[in-house]
Amino acid sequence: MLLNILIFLFTLSLLVVSHEFGHFLGARLSGVKVEKFALGFGPPLVKFNLKETTLLVCLIPLGGYVKLAGDQRGASHYEDYEFFSKPVGVRAKIVFFGPLFNFILTLLIFWGIFTTGFPSSQPIIGKIIKYAPIPKSEFTFKELEKLKENHLVYEEDREKYFAWTIPKINLERLKSLGFTQYQIQAVVSAYGDSLRAVAKKNFSSEEVATLVQKGLASHKLIYWSYPRKNLEEKLSQLKGVDTSHLFKILEKYSYPGYRAGLKEGDRILEVNGKKVRSWQELSQLIRESNSLLTFKILREDKELLVKVNPYRFTFKNPWGEEEQIAIVGIGSKVVEGNFVVSFFKAWGRMGELCFIIGKSLLLLILKKLPLKEAVAGPIGVGFLTVQVAKAGLVPFFNLVGVLSLSLGIINLFPFPVLDGGHLFLMLLEKLKKKPLSEKCEEVVNRIGLSILVALMVIVSYNDIIRLRERTPKISYSLAKRLSRVGIVKEIENDGDYIFWEVSEKELKEKLKDISSLDTQKVLSSWRNSLKVIRVRLDNE
Structure with missing residues (x-):
């Protein structure tokens, strides 16, 4: 604190x-x-x-x-x-x-x-992302509670399935601050040990895939970057579970680029017969194409043709506009920062942010972006600052x-x-x-x-x-059981919710008296560093 x-x-x-x-x-x-x-x-x-x-x-x-x-x-x-x-x-x-x-x-x-x-603008592949999770099936938390633990199979090598929760991210507010979908940090796991093992083995690059609130409508994945530094620590800290979220059971999925045979160091010359001069042009061609892509690449002085079928879906951005997403699973090459070039890059970044902030302010004035979601006060900014600081110095x-x-x-x-x-x-x-x-x-x-x-x-x-809405939730019946063993106590009743103050002293000792799934929920709430657990009066 x-x-x-x-x-x-x-x-x-x-x-x-x-x-x-x-x-x-x-x-x-x-x-x-x-x-x-x-x-x-x-x-x-x-x-x-x-x-x-x-x-x-x-x-x-x-x-x-x-x-x-x-x-x-x-x-x-x-x-x-x-x-x-x-x-x-x-x-x-x-x-x-x-x-x-x-x-x-x-x-x-x-x-x-x-x-x-910074990422090079040249259309040279700097990294190939091999695998990512994709949705296999969905459960509400209430449905998941009815399952026995051994109904869900977890494998560290991700040959089978593992579970991930959907973190709630307020895209409108973050977008208004100038963030893009590749800069928001959020990794949450229902079964932290399994995901941590998976992450250590398979996410050695600087990217981790997760699900976001805006992706729920179409049940598709949106990918967000996450710094490798302190990843293991972050996974253990952020594996809080909100019982109002959906669970998705995920399976291993190979990215189209890796599956097609693209390799690091490949220079992309053309896509579907159109010349590619920059990474921006490449991204635009991939996004605008609705068919199989034919990449003409240069590899070790040899020109090759590689056919790639991107993973495509549509989602609405914070302004209600539909955006087409096409994922190949390739990343640009990161070049060492040149002192002079970096200066002009910084100017360009400022220009982009001025446009985003200006557009957000205009939408606020036109009442197309709600004040409640788009503007944060000192408390909101402080909370966001602390969360981002945990991701590392660069994001901070x-x-x-x-x-x-x-x-x-x-x-x-x-x-x-x-x-x-x-x-x-x-x-x-x-x-x-x-x-x-x-x-x-x-x-x-x-x-x-x-x-x-x-x-x-x-x-x-x-x-x-x-x-308050971010406060982790546990069922009313579980809260009652926890109160009987001295883990929580009732401190307020506002008619819709009861708030319980968690006693850290007795937490670990008493958790052995309840089921493993309930243990996970309580630990998840506590690890979110919130001293209050919100409990729905739903008598589950």
Whole structure:
């Protein structure tokens, strides 16, 4: 828990410090005195002076601020070093430097990530994915409970079957943050030991396949990447089971590319007679084709023809648009990051994210994307940050880059109390050739602050509701049995659910008194690091 809090505070501090440092630097470059530079709010814990600026670390580490000399129009004496003594253009520069440094932080993070290596755009196969699970049959958890344990066969070599649960992933919210389906980390197992053995043997590459909520409509697989680093640890931590999810019994399935004989190092020259010059063109040709694909490849100076029949399905993206998915099971070659090339890659990544964030904001305004699903408050962002941080440094800093970019863009909105609102008022001042009256500006800022606080309350409430919905569930009858042996106790009854507080002290000792399947459910709930198990009053 303490580590999770520290991860969240580090992320928040990094975003705030970069933003406020932009204002600080803009002010110093413009000859405006910076009286205070504070990390956090409330009483100062640490205070020291740096030239004319007092640096503060405050008690409440949720944000920060810079205090400029004469930054209140009524209190300004219009000394040369005061904010309101400067022309509109200079003041606008100081305000704009905050979001600008959020963009700079994003650029530096993405630049650093790309220097560690990135997929080549050349149509050269860097890896062949041999096997993946595919759906064999489906059961609800209630149906699965009626089965005896030996009705399900588990083999570490995956020659037979093993079980995987479907993790619930909010695609709309993650998509609005700039994630694609190849960046979301989620691996959940009903039988962790079996899956861990499978993963060690068969998933030596950096990819693990799993199922997602949006794939349920057509009961198809969607594939998500997962870092190899700490994979075994992650599987043990994330093998929580939500009894409202479907189980799928999966069997070994060889990817079309591997089955057809494609190999690592093959250069793809043509697909169905059309020349392929980049990996993007290859992906588009595979996706748009509805028939058998004929690959013309170059292997060891010899041209060969290989016929591949992709695994195809359709699913709806977060905006309700149908997308065609065709999977061959090949990956691009990862090249070492070049310092200069990585810089331009980082710019390209920022451009893509700006488009995604802009589109999401437009859909929010048009009410085509629900506010509840698309916008996260501090609680939701904190939870997401902690989960992504567990996947490794690269996913974590990628998320920090996305959050920093989002913060910069949102701050430029022409909304009172935001930087964009201040810039808008300065634009009006420039056009009118005189500032708004003090009273008018104060009223505008108070209204804006009230709306912003109300919005934060709403999104924080939605965050809490979402986290409650993520709480692992066990049946009411099982909860009653667990309460009798001292594992759980009733702490609240809201009419629809009963909440039970798990006693860690007695958990392992008492679990031997219940069935193995029930043991798995309780362990799954506990390993999700949630102290409360939601119990449906369904009398199962």
